[in-house]
Amino acid sequence: MVESERSKLEQKLELLKQSYQHNLQEELTSLCHVLKKAQRREESPEADVVSSAVSVDDKAHDETSLDAIYRRIHKVSGSAGTFGFEHVSQLARALEVTLLNALKEGKSSLDASLVTLLQSQLTLMQRSLVPEAQPLPQCTIEQSDIRSVAKIWLIEEDALLGKRILEQLANFSYEVTLFSSVPAIANTDSEPPDVLIVDAAAGSAYLSPLQSLSCPLFFISEQDDFDARMRAAQLNAYGYFLKPLNIPQLVNRLEQLLQERHAPPARILIVDDDYQLAAYYQLVLEAAGMEVQVLDKPRYVIEQLTTYRPELLLMDVHMPDYNGPDIAAMIRQYDAWSSLPIVFLSAELDLNKQVDALSHGADEFLTKPISAAQLVASVRARVSRSRTLSALLNKDCLTGLLKHASIKSAAIDELHRAARQHYPVTVAMIDIDHFKAVNDTHGHAAGDVVIASLATLLRQRLRQTDMIGRYGGEEFLVVLPHCTSEDGRKRLENIREYFSRLRFNQGAQEFGCTLSAGMVCSIDMTEGEQDRLLVRADEALYRAKRGGRNQVCQ
Numbered sequence: 001m002v003e004s005e006r007s008k009l010e011q012k013l014e015l016l017k018q019s020y021q022h023n024l025q026e027e028l029t030s031l032c033h034v035l036k037k038a039q040r041r042e043e044s045p046e047a048d049v050v051s052s053a054v055s056v057d058d059k060a061h062d063e064t065s066l067d068a069i070y071r072r073i074h075k076v077s078g079s080a081g082t083f084g085f086e087h088v089s090q091l092a093r094a095l096e097v098t099l100l101n102a103l104k105e106g107k108s109s110l111d112a113s114l115v116t117l118l119q120s121q122l123t124l125m126q127r128s129l130v131p132e133a134q135p136l137p138q139c140t141i142e143q144s145d146i147r148s149v150a151k152i153w154l155i156e157e158d159a160l161l162g163k164r165i166l167e168q169l170a171n172f173s174y175e176v177t178l179f180s181s182v183p184a185i186a187n188t189d190s191e192p193p194d195v196l197i198v199d200a201a202a203g204s205a206y207l208s209p210l211q212s213l214s215c216p217l218f219f220i221s222e223q224d225d226f227d228a229r230m231r232a233a234q235l236n237a238y239g240y241f242l243k244p245l246n247i248p249q250l251v252n253r254l255e256q257l258l259q260e261r262h263a264p265p266a267r268i269l270i271v272d273d274d275y276q277l278a279a280y281y282q283l284v285l286e287a288a289g290m291e292v293q294v295l296d297k298p299r300y301v302i303e304q305l306t307t308y309r310p311e312l313l314l315m316d317v318h319m320p321d322y323n324g325p326d327i328a329a330m331i332r333q334y335d336a337w338s339s340l341p342i343v344f345l346s347a348e349l350d351l352n353k354q355v356d357a358l359s360h361g362a363d364e365f366l367t368k369p370i371s372a373a374q375l376v377a378s379v380r381a382r383v384s385r386s387r388t389l390s391a392l393l394n395k396d397c398l399t400g401l402l403k404h405a406s407i408k409s410a411a412i413d414e415l416h417r418a419a420r421q422h423y424p425v426t427v428a429m430i431d432i433d434h435f436k437a438v439n440d441t442h443g444h445a446a447g448d449v450v451i452a453s454l455a456t457l458l459r460q461r462l463r464q465t466d467m468i469g470r471y472g473g474e475e476f477l478v479v480l481p482h483c484t485s486e487d488g489r490k491r492l493e494n495i496r497e498y499f500s501r502l503r504f505n506q507g508a509q510e511f512g513c514t515l516s517a518g519m520v521c522s523i524d525m526t527e528g529e530q531d532r533l534l535v536r537a538d539e540a541l542y543r544a545k546r547g548g549r550n551q552v553c554q
């Protein structure tokens with residue numbers, strides 16, 4: 001995040017805090033007035049004859065009732081700490097516990113001792129109205145549209161093996177520098193790499209200084225025992241690969257790592273009727289690089305989920321018309337949202353109610369007040385785990401791309417969205433030419449390397465917003481939103497050209513491959529024909545094959 005954007009967010013946060021401080025001041029003053037009223041009633045109940053004549057409904061709304069005071073103190077205890085008024089929050093929390101116990105004992109109105117306690121604590125709260133500094137957490141996720149080439153340092157004493165790994169990784173468009181030993185790194189003055197791959201034979205005594213490079217570490221090793229793997233874990237190794245090396249497997253892991261770093265921002269939906277708190281959470285999460293929308297009317301949650309498609313829902317438990325657990329239970333009725341992470345954010349102290357909320361389909365219960373750092377860490381961890389799980393379910397293990405069913409449904413969803421919002425989408429089917437011959441001549445493992453390299457190339461040459469899937473064995477489907485046929489053709493030609501230049505090694509043999517692609521753009525189709533987009537792309541691919549292969553047809 002650029003510095004100017006960050007300082008804008010910090011200014012907004014400051015304004016929000018000032019506005020909250022003003023409201024809190026008013027709330028505490030208003031509570032003091034209510035207490036005076038309650039005290040007068042307590043001292044001369046005969047003056048309160050009117051109250052005996054009021055209806056049950058009016059009593060329920062009596063602002064001096066124990067329940068009404070409890071709710072207001074509960075709200076202060078949940079929100080004050082969030083805005084940095086730690087001391088006020090602690091005082092309110094202690095009061096809340098006392099009032100809750102009184103309610104549990106069956107009391108419904110304030111007695112003299114409770115009034116005195118409340119008055120003294122409210123005075124203390126008014127005096128403590130000084131916010132503590134709360135820096136916004138740093139944004140740790142870099143975002144860019146197209147990923148740059150990743151730099152890798154490989155430390156391998158065996159020069160022949162090092163050269164072989166380097167050549168194979170170069171096929172996947174990584175920029176690899178080979179070092180013969182750990183000390184050799186000391187002689188380089190270039191920037192640290194994105195990833196460091198080390199042969200564990202280099203000796204663990206040498207390895208500790210590598211951690212100062214603060215880049216992810218991958219080990220390659222001949223040893224598969226507990227001690228060897230533990231040493232790697234203690235050095236925070238991100239991956240451990242056994243020799244002989246399975247390059248596609250290593251590349252898969254590298255890609256996973258690089259994708260995490262360049263992952264699109266997490267999309268969060270906040271459902272909370274308290275606009276100040278919701279605005280605060282929004283600012284904190286945005287400052288951490290996330291995309292956030294706020295919904296203050298829980299009634300429209302399904303519509304909002306459908307249009308915004310968040311990756312996590314952050315929801316208040318107590319809202320005026322509906323409560324959070326009921327909304328969570330309703331969301332779980334929809335297949336599409338059955339695995340959406342739902343996190344409750346509430347000042348609820350009662351453990352039974354927290355457990356009840358979780359049993360209604362929520363994944364986590366965070367108690368207010370929560371610090372900005374805690375909120376960001378918790379949301380980030382949930383989104384990351386959910387992305388990993390969904391990758392396992394929906395992604396192909398050789399290429400890390402979407403599987404057939406997932407890319408097909410992503411394509412159909414995107415086409416419908418594009419038709420509603422009137423923007424062009426280009427769809428392309430890509431197939432490796434004469435792939436059977438690659439397998440027959442160089443073996444299945446070499447064929448796998450070719451498939452994985454095309455996947456990597458597609459990821460590297462397309463935008464983060466494009467969708468890529470492995471449609472069949474050596475066939476890929478790509479969906480390019482906001483892309484005209486002219487633009488789509490340029491991108492596919494670039495990929496075709498680049499792929500034809502890749503060299504693969506199998507033993508002493510070197511070989512290359514080509515691809516054919518069939519593409520179609522949604523705006524070139526007639527109104528009712530859009531459902532046939534995939535069929536038309538497939539027909540275009542067939543023409544490319546018939547026309548001699550190594551070409552893009554539309």
Ligand SMILES: Nc1nc2c(ncn2[C@@H]2O[C@H](COP(=O)(O)OP(=O)(O)OP(=O)(O)O)[C@@H](O)[C@H]2O)c(=O)[nH]1
Binds near residue numbers: 443447
């Ligand atoms: N190595 C490897 N081969 C695969 C995989 N999935 C499918 N294949 C092979 O891909 C080959 C596809 O061959 P065909 O569909 O006959 O077409 P082709 O040889 O690519 O020829 P054209 O498409 O006409 O250019 C078959 O031999 C499959 O066994 C895989 O995951 N790995």
